[in-house]
Amino acid sequence: MVPYASWLSPGDNAWQLTAATLVGLMSIPALAVLYGGIVQKKWAVNTMMMVFSAFCLTLIVWVLWAFKMGFGSPWIGTLVGKPGDVIGASGLQGRANIPLITGLAPNFRFPQGSLVYFQFVFAAITPILFIGSVVGRIKFKVWLIFVPLWITFAYTVNAFMLWGGGFWAGKGALDFSGGYVIHLAAGVSGFVAAAMVGPRLAKDRELGKPNNLLFIAIGAGILWLGWNGFNGGDPYFAGADATAAVVNTNLATAVAMMTWIFCDMFFSAKKKATFLGALNGMICGLVGITPAAGYVNGLGAIVIGLVCSFVVFWAFNYLPRKVWPFNKVDDALGVVYTHGIAGLLGGLLVGLLADPKIIVYLGVGKNPDVTTSGLFYGHPRQLLIQAGAAGSVIVWDAFVTFVLLKVISFFTSLRMNDADLAIGDLAVHDEVAYPEDDPDPEGAELAMQAAGQPHSGGLPHPDGGGDAVADDKILSSE
Numbered sequence: 001m002v003p004y005a006s007w008l009s010p011g012d013n014a015w016q017l018t019a020a021t022l023v024g025l026m027s028i029p030a031l032a033v034l035y036g037g038i039v040q041k042k043w044a045v046n047t048m049m050m051v052f053s054a055f056c057l058t059l060i061v062w063v064l065w066a067f068k069m070g071f072g073s074p075w076i077g078t079l080v081g082k083p084g085d086v087i088g089a090s091g092l093q094g095r096a097n098i099p100l101i102t103g104l105a106p107n108f109r110f111p112q113g114s115l116v117y118f119q120f121v122f123a124a125i126t127p128i129l130f131i132g133s134v135v136g137r138i139k140f141k142v143w144l145i146f147v148p149l150w151i152t153f154a155y156t157v158n159a160f161m162l163w164g165g166g167f168w169a170g171k172g173a174l175d176f177s178g179g180y181v182i183h184l185a186a187g188v189s190g191f192v193a194a195a196m197v198g199p200r201l202a203k204d205r206e207l208g209k210p211n212n213l214l215f216i217a218i219g220a221g222i223l224w225l226g227w228n229g230f231n232g233g234d235p236y237f238a239g240a241d242a243t244a245a246v247v248n249t250n251l252a253t254a255v256a257m258m259t260w261i262f263c264d265m266f267f268s269a270k271k272k273a274t275f276l277g278a279l280n281g282m283i284c285g286l287v288g289i290t291p292a293a294g295y296v297n298g299l300g301a302i303v304i305g306l307v308c309s310f311v312v313f314w315a316f317n318y319l320p321r322k323v324w325p326f327n328k329v330d331d332a333l334g335v336v337y338t339h340g341i342a343g344l345l346g347g348l349l350v351g352l353l354a355d356p357k358i359i360v361y362l363g364v365g366k367n368p369d370v371t372t373s374g375l376f377y378g379h380p381r382q383l384l385i386q387a388g389a390a391g392s393v394i395v396w397d398a399f400v401t402f403v404l405l406k407v408i409s410f411f412t413s414l415r416m417n418d419a420d421l422a423i424g425d426l427a428v429h430d431e432v433a434y435p436e437d438d439p440d441p442e443g444a445e446l447a448m449q450a451a452g453q454p455h456s457g458g459l460p461h462p463d464g465g466g467d468a469v470a471d472d473k474i475l476s477s478e
Helices: 010-038 041-071 089-093 112-129 140-162 167-171 179-197 202-206 213-232 240-267 275-289 298-322 335-353 381-409 418-423 441-451
Strands: 074-076 467-469 473-475
Touching: 010 041, 010 112, 010 213, 041 112, 041 140, 089 112, 112 140, 112 179, 140 167, 140 179, 140 381, 167 381, 179 275, 179 335, 179 381, 213 240, 213 275, 240 275, 240 298, 275 298, 275 335, 298 335, 335 381
Parallel strands: none
Antiparallel strands: 467 473
């Protein structure tokens, strides 16, 4: 008996599944812990719930119809694929295939199920990233409705046009692992969503300090190393280009993180390096190198890390204070900067720095090696192509996000009421991340008044009796 199909490479399949698992870890637990540690204590549970529920919802719609919309046969011109499920035997064990790129790249040597899962974790992390834009005020049930719709109408179109052999792929646009499809899309959609949902409570914006830096460090570390699967898995083969992508990813990130640290030390108001600042630099490097990881050399990776971090540092510190519409929108965790702007810069820099000596796929026989070239290597048109692809992602994602949320708003408000916003997790989920901390008494009073009855689902007071509130003020049903 033969355990493998003749076309299957155990090494390629093992790496693809490993890379996919690393990317999955970037969402759960990395972003759940990272975002959950950055937000106020009262929103930690809500943030984690949004992360885990988005992961679940994306997988369900992905296998039922969305995967084939992003990576299947053309349906509406070269804009999106025909919906279809991948839960049958061929979808799990048949040979992996993306119809429009068949013959343009080597045939895959792993099952379709590996491709489905690998691309799912990329799809899932995209709405999870822009949780950071709307955290602390969007209704949980609105999030549950919005995520499947956004994956269906926004993400699949971007994926098909750039990765599935669609319009921009046909023009030669380069997005190695999602600088446009994931990060630019997350930045744009998060910003539009934040504008439509409205700002956090003024009190929450003033007291917006992280609740646990150690949790943030754990999430950031998993996110960084998980990115080895994010970029290292995208050649689809366990070959030399995967190695180059992993090294470039870490190099750009290290440069970007140190760039932000030095900027904090020399250009910030307090002239002090901060961990949250360093974390912003780290994310800029990871995001900036993502569209370029397997196309540029080590020098290109260094340039991308330096430029993305430096530009985003100034944008992060200037635009929210001085420039419309950035100064009007409460993008709570700055997703439009560290993901949107960094992803845009990284994608444009591919148009400058793509090195034809970096071989993506080796040619066989009379077939030439597959390589790419940017403006600095004799292909100036590449920059124009990159700009065009970026523009389409920005316009489409802004439009779809606006329309989806507008339609949802006809049936329910997008935003929690102020009483729930004042309390946070206890009002929304009847749980708190830190049981030793009591909820805000003022918010509890507001919620009680709004509901017309005492709160009845919190934690028992350590001295016995009803629910605990700060300063030993007890609200009980007695």
